[in-house]
Amino acid sequence: MNLAKTVFTIALTSLASIAMAGDIKPFSQQEFDQLTKEGKPVVLDISATWCPTCKQQKPIIDGLMKQPAYKDVTLMTIDFDSAKPTLKAFKVNMQSTLVAFKGEKEVGRTIGDTTPAGIEGLVKKTVN
Template identity: 35%
Template structure:
């Protein structure tokens, strides 16, 4: 009987862990940003260029943060070279820029930052 209880308890914990939210990294689309902002949800934009070493370092940090259940938000990866109108409207002047929102309110903005603690703090600013 104790074994069955332990199996059921373990299964319950595994299910709870699998349903916990974590950092969700997706490609940018205007629809994804608009939906998150209209719903008042936390969302971040990472202006990324494939040729940028700082962007690649940031990407590595963000991928390492993916399983962190305290970061329940979506990170939208914006193609720095293609999304010119978005860059202009948000006054983004450099690749490797991270802008974090809670709904449509900007809560943090970093450019060129690769420190994990700083990037985590910026993401948490919207939670």
Template identity: 40%
Template sequence: MNRRHVLLSVAAITLAIATPAFAAGTNPIPGFTEAVAAGGPVLVHVTAPWCGECKLQKPIVAKLLGTPDFKDMKEFKVDFDTQKDALKLLHVQMQSTLIVYKDGKEVDRMTGKTKPAVIEAIMRKAL
């Protein structure tokens, strides 16, 4: 198989994997696809109530979202323990994951980071 066929096959498989989450008419993250499609800055924060890193990340993210720089960023919280369909859709395997989107595309993700400057840096990538 040439490279083009391989790439098309991978794209078809990816689409087939992502489609079932929406095919049944249930959106695992209400409003998420619309927000990403709109092209504005989007943040997904995957957390768990028992996660120490998540507890450290939450107030940092909340403080940043309250500033003028991030006033247009839409945040979607995903519970690691209960939203398994959302984890599959996002290809997330760990709690304390932050994913940012800009212009309809994922631009970066990180897991387990708790330093305010690092969290702000990844969020700025979506602006």
């Protein structure tokens, strides 16, 4: 009986943490347009697999997206090497760029920031 309770508790905790986590998904122009038109918070994460700065940013961003404060934020990932037209549309010239939107308005961007406080400050702008 104790094993069943433990398994149930773990499953329930996992579901609760998923419900409190922000979405992380690949960029889709259609979905981006829909989210921003609805006034939702969106952060674009432009990165490259070979980029050491991007690798430093990833655990910080992933950790933030698991926090209840950012459960309504959608993080959309964009591959720097394969999405040149999208990068041009957002005026992005470098990998390790984060662009924050509150609805249809860009509220901030950073390039190469690897500080937890700096990245969280940017994400916060989408929900405040």
